[in-house]
Every structure is written in structure tokens, then in C-alpha cells.
Amino acid sequence: MNAAARRLELRGIFERQEFADLATLRKRLQASESTLRRDLMALEREGVLKRVHGGALAAAAEREPAYDFAWQSARMSDAKARIARATAALVEDGQVVILDGGSTVAAVAREVASRSLHVLTNSLPIAELLQHARQVELTLTGGTFDPRLGALLGPLTEHSLAAVAADVLVMGIGGVTESGFTTTTRSSSAPSGR
Numbered sequence: 469m470n471a472a473a474r475r476l477e478l479r480g481i482f483e484r485q486e487f488a489d490l491a492t493l494r495k496r497l498q499a500s501e502s503t504l505r506r507d508l509m510a511l512e513r514e515g516v517l518k519r520v521h522g523g524a525l526a527a528a529a530e531r532e533p534a535y536d537f538a539w540q541s542a543r544m545s546d547a548k549a550r551i552a553r554a555t556a557a558l559v560e561d562g563q564v565v566i567l568d569g570g571s572t573v574a575a576v577a578r579e580v581a582s583r584s585l586h587v588l589t590n591s592l593p594i595a596e597l598l599q600h601a602r603q604v605e606l607t608l609t610g611g612t613f614d615p616r617l618g619a620l621l622g623p624l625t626e627h628s629l630a631a632v633a634a635d636v637l638v639m640g641i642g643g644v645t646e647s648g649f650t651t652t653t654r655s656s657s658a659p660s661g662r
Contacts, residue, residue, distance in 0.1 A: 474499060475507050482517050482526040489523035489612045489622040522612035523622070548575040555638060556580050563635035567594050569619030570640035580604070588632055590620040 469477070474497055481488055481496075493504050508524050511517050517524040551572055556579035559565060565580070567573050569591035577587070577594045586605040589595055592613070598604050609628035611620030641649040 469497065469499070471507065474503070475511060478507055478511055479516055482511075482524070486526045487523060487612070487614055487621055491623055493523070520612070520615070525614065525616070545575075548572045552576045552579045556583075559583065559585065559636055559638075561585065564588065564632065565636045565638065566629065566632065566634045567591065568637070568639035569594070569617055572640045573638050576638050588629070588634065590625050590629075591618055592620070593618045 477497060478493070481493070490501055490504060493499075494501060497504065499507075508517065508519050512519050512524070515527050517527050548571060552575035555576045559580055561584045564586045565588070567577055567587055567589040569589070574591065574594050574597060577589075577597045580587075581598055581601040582603060584603040586607070587594075587598060588607045588609065589598075590609040590611060592608075595606060595608055598606050609620050609625045611625030611628070612622040613619075614621050
């Protein structure tokens with residue numbers, strides 16, 4: 469595939485998803501890492517994307533407040549607190565709990581911080597909330613860090629989660645339709661199967 473075709477394909481990828489890591493792009497485009505880096509640099513100069521460690525973010529997603537953890541945390545905080553209390557009441561001590569990223573799930577983390585649990589998360593804000601929780605055994609997935617979401621994403625995250633047998637998964641969703649759950653996160657490599 470020549471440079472023009474690769475860059476056109478890359479544009480399409482970043483129109484459909486907010487983040488892509490180099491390993492996935494290499495496999496998908498059958499290109500070397502150095503070739504992809506040059507392509508990503510060219511597309512970054514054109515304003516299509518922003519390169520980050522391990523991959524790139526769609527430039528449009530970077531400006532979108534829906535993808536900003538801090539912005540989302542301040543939004544509808546009373547409702548999130550009510551959801552968090554109701555969710556925490558369903559979690560039993562001693563369970564293995566996966567807490568996906570997101571501001572509503574972070575509210576759940578606050579509610580369960582004093583509980584005896586094993587928590588697995590891809591969210592650095594949630595890890596920060598639980599770092600001093602003496603009763604919580606905390607495990608972080610690996611992955612490529614998305615600074616806007618405060619989350620680890622990509623194949624390493626997916627591999628980490630696939631290796632765990634959890635009792636409970638808490639994840640944020642944008643809505644429910646006939647075909648299932650929806651979310652504002654367009655990334656195909658998000659750990660919650662978005």
C-alpha cells in the first residue's frame with residue numbers, strides 16, 4: 469500500500485474511533501512502525517490526529533468535552549452519586565470487581581473504597597481514588613494511556629481483562645437501545661467492549 473492509500477485509510481480509522489495504538493495500526497495496514505510514524509506525523513501536521521505515546525488520538529475527539537474526564541466528573545454529580553450508592557449496594561465484600569473508566573464509575577469507586585474487594589481497573593483516576601484504601605486489593609491493567617479519559621486502552625488492556633474471572637463489572641454507558649448498550653467513546657479498543 470502506498471503512502472497516499474495508507475493515509476486515507478488512517479483518516480478513516482480516526483473518523484470512526486478516537487484512539488488507535490501502533491500495534492493495531494501496524495497489523496491493520498501491514499506497514500512498519502517507522503512508516504506508520506511518518507504517516508502519523510504527516511496527519512498530525514494536517515490536524516487530523518494528535519500523536520501520543522504508543523499511538524494517536526483523533527483531533528476531533530480531543531476537542532470534544534464528552535471525552536474529557538474532568539468535564540464529565542463535574543456534570544450531573546448528584547445523579548452519579550445516587551447511581552453509585554445503588555450500584556455499591558449490589559457489590560458484596562470479597563468479590564472481584566472490574567471498574568471501567570468514567571466519571572460515574574469513579575463515583576462507584578468512592579462508595580466501595582472502604583470495602584474488602586479486589587478491584588481491577590483501567591482507570592488512573594479510579595486507581596488514585598483507591599490507592600490508600602486499605603481493604604481494597606487494587607490491580608491496574610496495562611495499556612496505552614489516553615490522557616483525556618484518564619484510561620488505559622488497547623490490546624494490552626484487553627488481554628489483561630480477558631485473563632480475569634470477575635464477579636462484577638461496573639461500566640458506564642451512554643444509553644440503551646434495542647441492539648444493546650451505547651457509549652460516547654468511539655474507541656474500538658476500549659476495555660468494556662465498546
